[in-house]
Amino acid sequence: MGRVRVKTRAFAAALLSASLLPTLARAEPRRFALSAMHFNVQYVAGGLAGFYGDADPALELTAEQVEDQIIAESFEPVLDIFLDHPAWGANVEMQGYMLDVIAERHPEALEKLRTLSVSGQIEVMSFHYSDQLFMAYPREDWERSADLTRQTFDKYGVPLSTTVFCQEGQAGAGMAEAMADHGYETLIFPKNLFSYQHGDADPAPLYQLGSVQMVTSRGLSFDDGKDGVDTSWWFVDDGELLVTGDNNPYFPEVFKATPAHLAEVVASLQSLEAAGYSITTVAKYVAAIAGDVTPAEPPPLLDGTWQPNSTDGIRRWLGGFGLWWRDERDNDVRTLGAIAHRELLAAETAAAAAGLAASEEVAAGFRLLALAQVTDATGINPFRGEVEYGIAHATEALRIARSVIDRSKETLGEEAIRIDTQTGEVSPDGAGPEEGSVVDPPIAIEVTSGDRDSEVTFRRIAEGHYVVTIRFGVGDERLLSVTFPGTLTDLFYTPGLTSEPVRVPRDAFVFDHFQLALSDGLIGLSEGRSVIKDQATVHVAAEVSPTTGDVRFGDDTAPAGETATWVFHLVDGEGAEAAAVARGLNVLPRLWR
């Protein structure tokens, strides 16, 4: 479930600030009213079957019916507002898949969207094909997703905005390079993710993040003595809520645009306009101030999501539980996504070695993987149907990948092969990976498992490289965790969408703890040691803190009555060795098939 919650819309705050700012600011500041309307056609991924106590077809809409209602009741009415007010601009965000749905079943809405986006009145932001937890997976999965997104926008003649806002407000400093590589220019960094890390001070009107620019979604009043800028974010939230009175698609009977709500939005924007605000797009705002404002250097920014206080950061999607906790199984869902990532890369590599034409199959598999990685399969409050949506798409991606590998083996005339997705080498090998020998634990780890038995084994597979296997027996306890001892050194991890680990000063932040997704599984424990989660077995968030170097991995959603096995790699060295292991394990793996 995306969110069943009542929110105080940013709208009211924007109007309040609009009423106050003229008295606070210097004379004649330039005023901009900005927005990020985040639409998500996978708001109820897979539809509402099973959400209600009774199978009432009026309530338990199919996936297609939910998608259609989102577009008809919440998306198209917003477009109509802007068609009726051509002087106003705004930013809407959607996954690439939503554009496919609009084009397939809502041609009038597509025409309106095309009109508004071609003119530049509306920026259509899209950074991923599915509303996926891309920060938790290797960049390659996002690359395929981003390419498919651009193809989709090109196919339907809708200009893809160069501004970026993401599902669940996922953001991090590592996005800069990936954005630049794909033609994106400006990142909207969620204000709460920023303040969770650095407090509530006014942000700069513009930041330079690597080779791209960044704004935060916090309103500000800036005056350097020469130039005054006031910005007010009138809406940064789920777009579905804007004209439906904060009702969401889980409740189809009330999830409807009403004339009163539409009039309320129009009146609010007219008030902002009367207060001197230009209701405009982020791209136009950046263009307007770029010549007058020197972009600031942002402080260190860790990967996260937009409401870290209420979701404990990204942990809500990687081990945390929500309202329907009974049906959650975060680790199952997220590890399946990682396994499918590996298998699809292996399929592509094996097919290339065998000279097999399988690009369509592999592309179809990656499309399914993007859908499988949807955030709502593990958070904020996923119900059973959404959990199973993630699993179903992942297993079908796996089937396609394995079919390609099996045919590649037949073509190569081999029974067993080793596939190295990093080098592209495919060779006969029935031996399998090095298992190593059991050794005494080089460190003491702390495992909690309630009424379940747990067994920890350390194997050394190379000098300074250990495999840690934790087996949890059957029990009722849902909360499993392991803590690795560390020291208070810099944070050492690989930011999402990047390929090299960085060191970040641990004391550069104001939070008391932080949850990291670890897209390659790597996190430092000390200057000379790192731990890497094998994402095929464990893919939950890593908790770090400014007051201890220990790193904790916890899953609060382990299914009762089922066993679990988690595997970590412990690597000694200054970091390069661990980065290579992480890459070879989770990013560009070697597989024996």
Next chain:
Amino acid sequence: MRRVFALAAVALVFGCSVDEAVRPVETAEVWEGTLAVDVRGAADVRVVSSRSGLLASLTVRDLDVAGLFPMPLEFEGEGSLEGFPEARLTLTTATAALPSATTGPCAGKPIALALSLSRRGDEARASGSLTAYCGEKAYGVPARIFRLTGDLPRQ
């Protein structure tokens, strides 16, 4: 497994030659159960895996498929049991073809059906999908993915 033993017993009763009697009997593994389909529907599933291949049989019922195919659906497909030892995961796969549909999203086209069921270790729980593709290829953009979950214990 029970079926194999029964066949062997019948062969002995009817007086096979010594060679035939000692010929290794191919062992087969059988999993059987009822899985939920898209939470509300159901599928009776039987999977038989042996050295000669895998046969999956499903009867899907109690589900609105919007005319995609006639209900109840009888699916019988050949496939394989795929191992992912590094993940303690097995995947049961099977595919089958349905004749051209007369209604629904695949009207005028055959339907390719694909079964993919994952299982961790020796758990009874299986979860995955039955995916319908319009056309003959079991890949592309699915017409529909049906979610399957439940216990499919080894018999």
